[in-house]
Amino acid sequence: GIQVEQSPPDLILQEGANSTLRCNFSDSVNNLQWFHQNPWGQLINLFYIPSGTKQNGRLSATTVATERYSLLYISSSQTTDSGVYFCARGTSNTGKLIFGQGTTLQVKP
Amino acid sequence: NAGVTQTPKFQVLKTGQSMTLQCAQDMNHEYMSWYRQDPGMGLRLIHYSVGAGITDQGEVPNGYNVSRSTTEDFPLRLLSAAPSQTSVYFCASSYSASGHNEQFFGPGTRLTVL
Numbered sequence: 001g002i003q004v005e006q007s008p009p010d011l012i013l014q015e016g017a018n019s020t021l022r023c024n025f026s027d028s029v030n031n032l033q034w035f036h037q038n039p040w041g042q043l044i045n046l047f048y049i050p051s052g053t054k055q056n057g058r059l060s061a062t063t064v065a066t067e068r069y070s071l072l073y074i075s076s077s078q079t080t081d082s083g084v085y086f087c088a089r090g091t092s093n094t095g096k097l098i099f100g101q102g103t104t105l106q107v108k109p
Numbered sequence: 110n111a112g113v114t115q116t117p118k119f120q121v122l123k124t125g126q127s128m129t130l131q132c133a134q135d136m137n138h139e140y141m142s143w144y145r146q147d148p149g150m151g152l153r154l155i156h157y158s159v160g161a162g163i164t165d166q167g168e169v170p171n172g173y174n175v176s177r178s179t180t181e182d183f184p185l186r187l188l189s190a191a192p193s194q195t196s197v198y199f200c201a202s203s204y205s206a207s208g209h210n211e212q213f214f215g216p217g218t219r220l221t222v223l
Contacts, residue, residue, distance in 0.1 A: 030209055031209060031210070031211075033211060033212065035214075041197060041216075041217050041219070042216055042217070043199065043214040043217075045211065045213060045214075048211035050209070086151070086152070088152075090209075090212075094157070094159075094206060095140040095142065095157060095159065095203060095205070095206035095207070095210075095212070096142070096154055096157065096167065097142075097144075097152075097154070097201070097212055099151040099152045099153075100151065101149075101150075101151050102151060
């Protein structure tokens with residue numbers, strides 16, 4: 001079946017450090033999203049990025065659909081960046097999202 | 110816009126009880142869905158709907174029932190709650206089911222079945 005694999009599973013950073021999270025998927029993609037699940041459990045949309053590069057403040061994302069991966073960059077990390085980061089890919093014509101297992105990020109002050 | 114709203118935020122049930130988790134969106138989205146999130150397992154699709162009057166099963170549909178009588182609402186019914194249904198439930202919506210649209214999630218309902 002369609003696989004979504006995220007790495008690393010866990011990441012600990014000092015405040016101010018940069019990081020790169022990776023998402024590999026096993027099939028062609030027409031919808032790729034990154035979410036941040038904060039410590040209160042809310043799923044926050046970060047990027048809708050089936051291809052190309054987008055930036056939003058300290059965060060940016062790149063999806064290379066032909067090579068079946070997406071990267072999420074976090075620069076100058078802050079303690080409020082802590083939480084779990086999920087990537088999810090959509091399946092064609094059904095709207096279903098398949099989630100990776102997530103990367104748990106802890107940013108220490 | 111309020112986006113995707115869910116009620117209640119927390120619920121405790123006894124085994125065998127029934128209840129309905131409510132989900133509503135005010136974005137005129139065609140597509141709505143329900144996921145459950147369990148520790149270490151990510152989010153899994155329970156049921157989804159591509160429009161009013163149309164529903165279909167997802168990955169883990171057993172023990173749950175849905176209907177879609179209006180575009181705005183997509184309630185999830187637990188017919189006879191079991192401890193295995195203890196989880197956090199998320200409702201989501203997107204403009205269409207084409208797979209080319211961003212999905213938005215509600216705040217979640219944390220359900221405990223004793």
